[in-house]
Each structure stands twice: as C-alpha cells, then as structure tokens.
Amino acid sequence: MKKIVFLLGLFLLVGISGVSAQTDSTFTCPKQGGTLITAIADNPVSLNGIYANDGVSGAVLSYLFNPLTLGGENWGTNITGDLAESWSVSDDGLTWTFNLHHGVKFSDGKELTAADVVYTFNTIETSAEDIAPFRPRFYQGDKAIKFEAKDDYTVIAHLTEPNASFFTDISVPIIPNKALDGQDLRTGEFNRKPVGTGPFKVTDWTTGESITLEANENYFKGRPCIDKIIFRIIPDLQAQVNALLTGELDFLLNVPGASVDQFKTNTDFTLDIAEYDSLFGVFFNNNRDQFKDKRVRQALMIAIDRKALVDTVRQGYGAVHNSHFDQAVPFYKDDKLGGYDYDPKRAGELLDAVGIKDTDGDGIRDLDNKPWVIHLLSFQEGFRDYFSVSTVVQAYWKDIGIDVELETRDLSTMISQLYQERKLDKPFDVVISGWSQIGPEPNSYANFYTSSPELGPNLENYDNSEVDELFAKARTLTDTTERMKIYEQIEKILWDELPTIPLYR
Known part of the structure; x- marks a missing residue:
C-alpha cells in the first residue's frame, strides 16, 4: 500500500x-x-473536547466530536454549520437561533438534542475549573451568555449586545447532557472514555x-x-x-x-x-520587569535572523510570518508590516539605550548591576520543532551579549503550568510556543492578547487597555469592512509593541 x-x-x-x-x-x-x-x-492531556486544547489532544479529538458550527478555533477555515443545519439572527443581533440536524447520534447510540448543546455551553461557563481558551468567548463582560433549548432540535442564544464573531466563538465540541455530572473535569472517566458524535x-x-x-x-x-x-x-x-x-x-x-x-x-x-494555519513564536512574560520596555522586545526581535532560522530548523519548509494573526485572517499580507529585519548591531544599540550594557567587560550585558540572564523555556526535545527553534534563538541572543539558560519540560507539564490557568505568576521568562488552526475569525485571537478582571491575564501577561477596547469594539460591528479595519489597528499596535515575536508558519 x-x-x-x-x-x-x-x-x-x-x-x-x-x-x-x-x-x-x-x-x-x-x-x-x-x-x-x-x-x-505524547499522551493527550485529555479526550474531553471542552477541556483539552493542545495539539496532541486535538489530533485525536477531531475524529470524536462535532461542534455546532465550523470556522472557529480547531475547526477549519470554512465558516458554516456542522451539527447546526440552519441558523438565524434577529435584526438587533441579540438573539441567535440554531436548528439542529435531526437523527444525529452519539457513539453510544443516543440521539443528539438541544439539551446536549446547552449543557456543553453551560458547563464551559460555570465549571469551577478554568477551560481555556473557550470560556472567554462565552461571556460578554462579566455576564455569561444565556442559552436555552426551545425544543429538542432548537437552541436559542440570548446576547446582551451584538457580537459579529459569535458564530465562530461557539465552535467547540458538543458533549452529551450530564456527561460530566459528578466527575472532576480534569481527571474524570470522560477524559479517557469520551462519547461524541464524530x-x-x-x-x-x-x-x-x-x-x-x-x-x-x-x-x-x-x-x-x-x-x-x-x-x-x-x-x-x-x-x-x-x-x-x-x-x-x-x-x-x-x-x-x-x-x-x-x-x-x-x-x-x-x-x-x-500551507497550514499555524504560527510559531517567542512568548515573553510581559509581567517581568526586564521586558516591560518595548525596546527590549524589539531588540530581541531583530537579533534573530528569522529567515535563516526557517532554513536551519525547517530546511526552508516554512515562511517568515509578519503578524500576530495567522495568514487565515482576511487582512493578512506577508509584505504589509516590516521594520524588524535581522540587525544585531541595531539590537545592541537598543539595549544600550535602555541601559542594558556590558559594564564589566565579561561579554555579558548587565541589568541592575548583575549579568542579564534570560530563562528560556521549551517543550522537550523531539516534540515538533520547539527545541530546535529554542537553541537557535538562544545562540542569536548570546551573540548580542545575553546569557540564555535553556530549560525543557514535557507536554503535560507545559500544558498544566502555562495554558490551563490564567494567572500572573507564570513559571517562565520566555517560552517558545505556537498554535495552529485558530481560523479566519480575527476575534479568535483575542484570547492571546486581551485580559480582564473576570477572566484573568493571557499567556504572555500582555496588558493593553487599548487593545482590549478595540477587540471589544470590533465584536459589536456588523459591517465586515469596518470590523477588519479595527483588527488591522490591533495588528499594528501588536507589531509595534511585540508582546510576542512571530517567527514563522
């Protein structure tokens, strides 16, 4: 064969x-x-479709479940219905009605009904455990969106304000009604023996x-x-x-x-x-004092020859990426944003201007009168290309006088420590990470760059009230052209501030 x-x-x-x-x-x-x-x-973190969101788990989950709608994170680039056969939205944009396919059955033979959909969404909204990144998309401000089963085949969502991205926000695997009752979300039996419609x-x-x-x-x-x-x-x-x-x-x-x-x-x-809807990059812990001046992040960006990195790590099978959004979004263009070409001399000058200089002639730049050490975290060697990328980044930064200590952790540890809890106290200075299949809806990227008192900080502890407000504003706009203009404003701000360094796709 x-x-x-x-x-x-x-x-x-x-x-x-x-x-x-x-x-x-x-x-x-x-x-x-x-x-x-x-x-x-590796072993999946879980096979519970509303809990696990790592790449290994997702590789299996996509065969086991269906979402109500397609086009959201993990569910392709075609924005359409899946378990929903048809749908409509009220003139004021506050009421969405979804009509389910009849005769859909779970793998245990039970028929899918609207109660299963409502249970799934309510579980995401009310679970004591954080279900990142899905939960933020089911809230408007500090209010959870209300879902109801009008009958066995009709789901109605009641919003407090229009949300142009709502259709793709709810692209999550649907689980059976009461499937998680009495179970711990992280360790329950459903995590290993799931029941889906896939x-x-x-x-x-x-x-x-x-x-x-x-x-x-x-x-x-x-x-x-x-x-x-x-x-x-x-x-x-x-x-x-x-x-x-x-x-x-x-x-x-x-x-x-x-x-x-x-x-x-x-x-x-x-x-x-x-081509693949993906992005690999350098994620700063922006809550650390050493990275709060954007000139430091900009210096670390131009200290890396991203094209040479792709050639070294991927043997040219990749493309340098110039945005904090994937190429799947409507406004992405490879040549639209620039200014960060490889320039180690300028990188050194930026660090000098910030006051991070080699003050004692030992070849290592000093911060607060001590050698500047960056702790760089990566997934274990052999898992995708993360470790290889980390060693290349480490070498480039050492070339401009930075002491870089590289540490690796296994997948399950990384997921539990970095991605499943939204808190400021994160165990890294810088981490090499990435994502895939976020999709064409720009609001799906809000989880990476926005924060709120109700939902906590994002992965890289980036906090910019203007970016938060622009994402919120874009969700309320029904004119697609105007929405995309707002997202391009966000794209420009992120490209200037570099809360993360986009490397390649």
Missing part, C-alpha cells in the same frame, strides 16, 4: 487517503475497511503506547471509509519518521524538513506540501 507524506506550513504529512467520513451523498469510498496507523508525540469512537487507550479508534456506525454524515485508526505514541519526531519508513506507520503529519528528500525519491510514498 502506498503511503502519504504531508508537509504543511510548510508542513509534511505522510499517510493514506480515505480517512475522512463521507461528507455528502455523492461521495463513494475508494475502498471500504482497513486500519490506518499514525503517530502522536466519525470514530475510542475503544482503547494504553497510556504511553497507543490510542485506538473504531468507526462510529451511527455517524450522521455517513460511515467512515476505514474501520479503525491507531495513534501510536512516539515522542521523538525522527523516531516517527523511522517508523514510517519501516512500515510501522501508514501516515504521518508534519515530517521534519530534513526528511523531505528521502520521501520525494521513494515511490512507496506520496508527499504533499501545503
């Missing part, structure tokens, strides 16, 4: 086609049955080894073409490539750029290369 390799964003994927379920009545499976074996880098269902999860999915015979879009998907848990990316080459895997997403040539010349594989 011929394998498929895919390079997305640019990004490599190797695998076989025919994984998806039928999407309309005219589609016919090229072949029915069989097992697809692929790999993920094309597959979980039949086995052997920690540290594999997760097995089997076709959901009840899937409302039609039975999947294949019978089973097995996710082998292989932490190291090169080990995943080796497993593919030896026939242990059928399909692999995001192959390292260094491995491209061996797949290009191997007729047993099909290699696909495509």
Whole structure:
C-alpha cells in the first residue's frame, strides 16, 4: 500500500487517503475497511473536547466530536454549520437561533438534542475549573451568555449586545447532557472514555503506547471509509519518521524538513506540501520587569535572523510570518508590516539605550548591576520543532551579549503550568510556543492578547487597555469592512509593541 507524506506550513504529512467520513451523498469510498496507523508525540492531556486544547489532544479529538458550527478555533477555515443545519439572527443581533440536524447520534447510540448543546455551553461557563481558551468567548463582560433549548432540535442564544464573531466563538465540541455530572473535569472517566458524535469512537487507550479508534456506525454524515485508526505514541519526531519508513506507520503529519528528500525519491510514498494555519513564536512574560520596555522586545526581535532560522530548523519548509494573526485572517499580507529585519548591531544599540550594557567587560550585558540572564523555556526535545527553534534563538541572543539558560519540560507539564490557568505568576521568562488552526475569525485571537478582571491575564501577561477596547469594539460591528479595519489597528499596535515575536508558519 502506498503511503502519504504531508508537509504543511510548510508542513509534511505522510499517510493514506480515505480517512475522512463521507461528507455528502455523492461521495463513494475508494475502498471500504482497513486500519490506518499514525503517530502522536505524547499522551493527550485529555479526550474531553471542552477541556483539552493542545495539539496532541486535538489530533485525536477531531475524529470524536462535532461542534455546532465550523470556522472557529480547531475547526477549519470554512465558516458554516456542522451539527447546526440552519441558523438565524434577529435584526438587533441579540438573539441567535440554531436548528439542529435531526437523527444525529452519539457513539453510544443516543440521539443528539438541544439539551446536549446547552449543557456543553453551560458547563464551559460555570465549571469551577478554568477551560481555556473557550470560556472567554462565552461571556460578554462579566455576564455569561444565556442559552436555552426551545425544543429538542432548537437552541436559542440570548446576547446582551451584538457580537459579529459569535458564530465562530461557539465552535467547540458538543458533549452529551450530564456527561460530566459528578466527575472532576480534569481527571474524570470522560477524559479517557469520551462519547461524541464524530466519525470514530475510542475503544482503547494504553497510556504511553497507543490510542485506538473504531468507526462510529451511527455517524450522521455517513460511515467512515476505514474501520479503525491507531495513534501510536512516539515522542521523538525522527523516531516517527523511522517508523514510517519501516512500515510501522501508514501516515504521518508534519515530517521534519530534513526528511523531505528521502520521501520525494521513494515511490512507496506520496508527499504533499501545503500551507497550514499555524504560527510559531517567542512568548515573553510581559509581567517581568526586564521586558516591560518595548525596546527590549524589539531588540530581541531583530537579533534573530528569522529567515535563516526557517532554513536551519525547517530546511526552508516554512515562511517568515509578519503578524500576530495567522495568514487565515482576511487582512493578512506577508509584505504589509516590516521594520524588524535581522540587525544585531541595531539590537545592541537598543539595549544600550535602555541601559542594558556590558559594564564589566565579561561579554555579558548587565541589568541592575548583575549579568542579564534570560530563562528560556521549551517543550522537550523531539516534540515538533520547539527545541530546535529554542537553541537557535538562544545562540542569536548570546551573540548580542545575553546569557540564555535553556530549560525543557514535557507536554503535560507545559500544558498544566502555562495554558490551563490564567494567572500572573507564570513559571517562565520566555517560552517558545505556537498554535495552529485558530481560523479566519480575527476575534479568535483575542484570547492571546486581551485580559480582564473576570477572566484573568493571557499567556504572555500582555496588558493593553487599548487593545482590549478595540477587540471589544470590533465584536459589536456588523459591517465586515469596518470590523477588519479595527483588527488591522490591533495588528499594528501588536507589531509595534511585540508582546510576542512571530517567527514563522
């Protein structure tokens, strides 16, 4: 059987086609049955669709659940309905009505109703545990949006003010009514044995080894073409490539750029290369005094040769990214923003102007009469390209006289310490991180750059009241052109202040 390799964003994927379920009545499976074996880098944080939001969990969750609507974070770039067959909004923009597909069944055979949708949304709003980043999108100010089940197939949402991004804000996996009652959100049984409406269902999860999915015979879009998907848990990316080459895997997403040539010349594989909705970057802890002057962040930006970094880490299979929004948003242009070309001399001059200088001639710049040390945090070696990016960034910053200490942590530790709690006291100076599949709706990026007393700080502790107000204003505008102008204002502010350094996609 011929394998498929895919390079997305640019990004490599190797695998076989025919994984998806039928999407309309005219589609016919090229072949029915069989097992697809692929790999993920770690155990998912959870298979609870409204709790987990990391890339590893998402790779599995997308086969298990459906959202009410598509086009929001993790759910593609096509803004349309999924479990919602049709929808309408009142003239004043305050009442949304969603009509569900009839006959949709969960993997346990029970029919989906409006009560399941309302339960999902209410759980996100009221859980004692923080469900980042979904919860902020279900609030207007300090008020949770009210949802009601008018009947078994009709969900009504009552807003306090118009929200142009509401349709994609609610793109979250729908879980069964009362599924989490009596369970701890982080450790309950549902996290390992979820029930969803997606094309597959979980039949086995052997920690540290594999997760097995089997076709959901009840899937409302039609039975999947294949019978089973097995996710082998292989932490190291090169080990995943080796497993593919030896026939242990059928399909692999995001192959390292260094491995491209061996797949290009191997007729047993099909290699696909495509752009991908993603962004990798440097995230500052903006609450730390050393980063509060934007000139410091700007200096650290131009100290990095981003094009050379892409060539080194991705062997050119990537693109330097010039925005804090992904290229999926309507207003993104590669050549619109600039001013941060690689310039180590200017970087040093900016740091000198701030007063961060080498005062004792030891080659290390000093801050507050002590050698300036930046603690750089990264995911463990072998998980995506994060560690490789970190070592390159470390070298560039050392070149301008900064002592950079690199530390790595495993995926589960990073998720729990950095992403699941919205608090100021974060355990890093700088972290190399990224995201993917945030989607075309610009408001989906508000979670990264806004904060509020009710919901707490964002990942990088960036606090700018003007940015908060502009995001809030844009949500209330119904004219798309005017909305995009507001988001471009935000884009310009972020590009000047650099709460994070966009590297590449």
